[in-house]
Amino acid sequence: MNGRVPRYHRIAEDIRERIRDGELAPGAPLPNQRALAKTFGVTLMTLRQALEVLEREKLIVRRHGLGTFVAAPSIDYDILHLRRLAGELSAQGEDVNTRLLGTRFAVADRAVLAALGLGPRARVLVVERLRLVDGHPMSLQRSFLPARLGEEVARADLGTMPLRQVLEHKLGLTIERARETVSAVRLGRREARELGCHAGVPAFESERVSYAANQAVVFDRVFIPGDRFRITRELHYEGASV
Amino acid sequence: MNGRVPRYHRIAEDIRERIRDGELAPGAPLPNQRALAKTFGVTLMTLRQALEVLEREKLIVRRHGLGTFVAAPSIDYDILHLRRLAGELSAQGEDVNTRLLGTRFAVADRAVLAALGLGPRARVLVVERLRLVDGHPMSLQRSFLPARLGEEVARADLGTMPLRQVLEHKLGLTIERARETVSAVRLGRREARELGCHAGVPAFESERVSYAANQAVVFDRVFIPGDRFRITRELHYEGASV
DNA sequence: CGTCGTCGGTGTTCTAGAACAGTACGGCGT
DNA sequence: ACGCCGTACTGTTCTAGAACACCGACGACG
Structure with a gap:
């Protein structure tokens, strides 16, 4: 089922693409983690791993109690x-x-x-x-x-x-x-x-x-x-x- | 029970100190993850979170199949x-x-x-x-x-x-x-x-x-x-x- | 009218375990 | 003597769920 690349890499890539394509505009909130986990069919932990990758790449910003957002392009x-x-x-x-x-x-x-x-x-x-x-x-x-x-x-x-x-x-x-x-x-x-x-x-x-x-x-x-x-x-x- | 700081922070801090004090010399291998998890009384996942923090700080290097090592200090x-x-x-x-x-x-x-x-x-x-x-x-x-x-x-x-x-x-x-x-x-x-x-x-x-x-x-x-x-x-x- | 608490949303931390994936080394076969 | 391959180590990925912490807003109370 899964290729040899980890699941969370795929998920990160998917979201990365949506951001690059402008489907997710800078500043816009992503769906909440539980919802994302569900749509990707993975556990919350796995999804979070994907988000961590994206955060390290400065593509998203996670804010406790608020949500997850596409980072402002100034960082890019x-x-x-x-x-x-x-x-x-x-x-x-x-x-x-x-x-x-x-x-x-x-x-x-x-x-x-x-x-x-x-x-x-x-x-x-x-x-x-x-x-x-x-x-x-x-x-x-x-x-x-x-x-x-x-x-x-x-x-x-x-x-x-x-x-x-x-x-x-x-x-x-x-x-x-x-x-x-x-x-x-x-x-x-x-x-x-x-x-x-x-x-x-x-x-x-x-x-x-x-x-x-x-x-x-x-x-x-x-x-x-x-x-x-x-x-x-x-x-x-x-x-x-x- | 736990203070307000996450468990994995504590663990990271503990290891960080051991490195700083020279108890763990540069290049030396750490105990394997399962052993570390046991000594800290914590799950493998939680321990790995601590290691991730240290890796981001460039204090340790993890090598798949080999082990986890104290990073060599670099003037870079x-x-x-x-x-x-x-x-x-x-x-x-x-x-x-x-x-x-x-x-x-x-x-x-x-x-x-x-x-x-x-x-x-x-x-x-x-x-x-x-x-x-x-x-x-x-x-x-x-x-x-x-x-x-x-x-x-x-x-x-x-x-x-x-x-x-x-x-x-x-x-x-x-x-x-x-x-x-x-x-x-x-x-x-x-x-x-x-x-x-x-x-x-x-x-x-x-x-x-x-x-x-x-x-x-x-x-x-x-x-x-x-x-x-x-x-x-x-x-x-x-x-x-x- | 202001302040404080509660509530429902969000992300965060953690458990206990299973299965996967590289790496090194030693034994088996040739 | 050489090479292949299994095995026993290492780190890695993932599950399913529970409890926690933080934020904003709304409403009750003074």
Whole structure:
């Protein structure tokens, strides 16, 4: 009956879709938990597990004694900003596009080797792209793929198709998980030239490892000048004292 | 029988303490869930709730089929729970302390005025503190409070008591919400001197507005040299396509 | 006219147990 | 010697129900 995915995942996905489709507008209350449990044919506990998932994703807000509500979209805005940083921006709002600067094979540096779990001196495919917002360069992204995957990828039309999609369709690899680290660095000469600013200006550097089927598949390194980008988040202090 | 705090809170607190006291070392496995449930005299479900709390706090890691382990402390600054950056860290793991550099009244700059909702040329109390980790300076924090609150705060012993606590006990103000923005900047001369590095090195600058009762109460500006901090986050791509 | 209690809605915590699902390791077969 | 596979551990998902806690509104009482 149930696939191999937990029931509460299905339920969360179902509600998530209804929110995304606008069937449940921001601020609107969901049916009460007991009713939801009944319509999904599960126990209250199981339903609550689904709601917990959604709450962690900031899609809903639960208020004791009041009800459960679709979260205001202001919170998504932060997430959007974070999305951006990593470069998987989904052209929402501003005019965003990507310019392919080039691809080449090269020997990977130490950080890339470690992240991808490759032996020393292994070769990788390097894909270099520039993200433009409203026509102005926003970030420079270098993606590294193990050579064996790179062969296939290098033939794809990266100018128009997102790398994610190439991996999915050409190689059957679906990125499931990623770990991203952001640091503050000084912009190098080459990076500065591509981004149209001076060498040495402070910038964010994001390094990200993406996993498909528990295997490191892509390493991304993104540079964003500090004057073009900020990370914003909303904090809430509810229970827990210190 | 049970106090007004949920049972699973108590359990989480108990385990949290054992970790903090070093009774459970980083990397060490906890007893299995069924055993823990028994020793706490509670159901498996209830125990799991406690573990979930601890996992969200990144104090433990649960691994299916393997066990539950005390998480290895990381200097990375997790953007999802970023207690750290803002400086309300609870001495977890590393040896952390704060040195009060000084307090003074001054005319606020534009950003501070806007954030706190003050009129032009308003005076504020400036509290300057240095965060040390293992004896080395990690971040420089400047907090700004409206003068009317500042009078009271200035008399408190900020060397030993966290600002949060002063606000809570002396003024009855509980911070409920905050908005934080992180950008990449070049470190100024004064900041560099306090932090023991050269002017001009890239750094994170975090600006945070904290609200109590929907009123902006404190504005914090934190500088952290780029070579001492990183922001890390875990991404999951489950349902939702883009 | 105001205040306080009750009531019916909501989410929250908890029980006792069953079945499922990864992981490691050791023994069996080849 | 090697590989497969069962088994005994681990965490995970789920049930069916009960009792609790919180919130807002309505009505009774002073």
